[in-house]
Amino acid sequence: MTLPAPPCRAEPPGPASTAAVITGLGGCLPPTKITNGQLVREGLDTSDEWIRTRTGIRTRHRAGPGVSTADLAVAAGRAALHSANRTHTGIVLVATTTPDRLCPATGPEVATRLGLTGTPAFDLSAVCSGFLYAANVASALLTSGAFDSALVIGAETYSTIIDPRDRNTAVIFGDGAGAVCLERGSAADPGAFLRFDLGSDGARSDLIAIADGGSRSPHRGEPPPADRFFRMRGPEVYKQAVLRMTSSARTVLALAEWPLPAVEAFIGHQANQRILDAVAQRLRVPPERCHGNLRHVGNTAAASIPLAMADAAARHVVEPGARTLLTAFGGGLTWASAAMTWPAAATTYLLPERRPPQGDHHE
Template identity: 60%
Template sequence: MTPRTVQTAPADGRATVVCGIGACLPPQVRSNADVAHDGALATSDAWIRSRTGIAHRRWAAAGTATGDLATAAGRAALESAAGARADMLLLATTTPDRRCPATAPEVARRLGLGTIAAFDLAAVCSGFVYAMTVATGLVRSGLCDRPLVIGAETYSTIVDPQDRDTAVVFGDGAGAVLLRAGDRGEPGEVIAWDLGADGSGSDLISITAGGSSTPATETTPPRDHRYLRMRGREVYAHAVRRMTESSRTALRRADWEPSVLGAFIGHQANQRILDTVGDRLGVAPRHRYGNIRDVGNTAAASVPLALADTAARDLVRPGTPTLLTAFGGGLTWGSIALTWPAARPRANSPRQDRQQRKEDPWTLSTTT
């Protein structure tokens, strides 16, 4: 079946196109054995691999913040688009540099973007899909022309090293895409999307303390309230159901059958979840892409990092029908149907000097 579109650009033909892709992974690699040893966990490399598909993850060094990773990934995305300048910045993160203010304005400053609109968006592991959908709507409405969308996390700062449910799963990193106003039919066009949320499951993935309902006090809160907690079995069932349903909705809105997909990237949370969702959708294994084995679950950074990794290996032809899907705390979920972009990804490494954050320009070493 030849894919058609039914809910693409508005009547004036203004579409949203991915024109730049960037990534940043901190250099420190943590193996399963490292994580198990440091947290004194009753687990093993074989146990972690068999249940999650994860072998390694990246952790930010002491002094490296989410904003550092976000800046590096954002700069890489701009470089990927031949140095194009963004006119809005959306940062999806659960681990902002500070509770107040948002991290996005500082990232925009460090990128030399001036006084453009910049804001954080919190939807946990669905954050990037949420932010990319919001940015798409802003382009189509004419409110901006080139939004930069970044997913960045330092989950190593909120995970309890003694909690086997989370310590073995999460890692740090950042991924970014630059969008632009374009024409229908271009490679990288965002075709359709679906977003959803269900607050009745808000306690399945959460950090209890620190918000207005349980404010931080002079007395340190109990350990169970300071760190991220996740009820894994319940999350698994919700993730499979919601990503499958959301993917089908996005495909229906694009008027695509699953058989036309040449690329499928799901949130890199658990290989079993990814396999089950792919099977239920009927996506051939050869069209499923990801990097969970090497980077673990990077939350809001997961989807753009997998996108960048796949593009860097030149595994998908530009224009190929593609589906992105994610699920996260909240509960939140979302999916995007697009055609594979023609952009060549770039990758940057974070500078670990805190003082460098106060200097302009903020220079980075670049690799391809």
């Protein structure tokens, strides 16, 4: 397949250019861990070997009853603020496919529960590309001078939209949240976002979708089970994911003027190990420079990349300032990549915080 040429963009930033810089990393994983064996015991028609050989996943986390996306987002956001030694931020962006409600957005509640009442906050939906989309928006807001700091959170509770009998999705997805604190700084700083590439293809929107619940098919009585849950056409998604992530990654590397061998750390969206391996091979990134946590947490959609970054930072496997490539693919179809330098920030993890009883106020 031949892809259209990317639009013309400005020259890469120089060392003194303004950039959005990661100064804090935070994560939240629900304490309930689900093994492959447990999925089989729950009645899923599969096996531990089938899951491991086809996805690379051994465990994933579930939020459990009463724990929502906002609960995970608050914990991850608080952890990132703690990591950055901050108590406030200029704006809050929550990337999610699983908001607490269709209306209102989850972001304002998250901001208020973090003690940021009055701070602008909103949701962004680009499925598994959501975090990089949100990071691009936040970076633009910071480098334009509109804000001096931002909190970007990817948070998901996919267990609420997955059919537990569908082995094409039930074995893959997990719940979790990851967050970064961004501050306006220099492109020479460790943790600086240098270049982004984003794209979409709505003609293939049916490859990853939930049919019921939107304005096209509003709830009217009991919908068919197939329409209520997240569905994915696996073989076609695999092909598109490898194609789009590889192409987008090459584009952002060209924008940053980095040759392929210059990439010192690679984190792809933690979708499926076969996808990650295929993209890394096409980009000629050696295995020792590829980092992720898919084996332990599964595909956490918009939370995937910040959680993988938090995990790598906690294990100190990447040196601050290392040239880092991030790339993702999700429903929409959407895809995104970023060229950045590895942050010097440490990782903080917190457990989910349940929504306080109605009527409580946080100032």
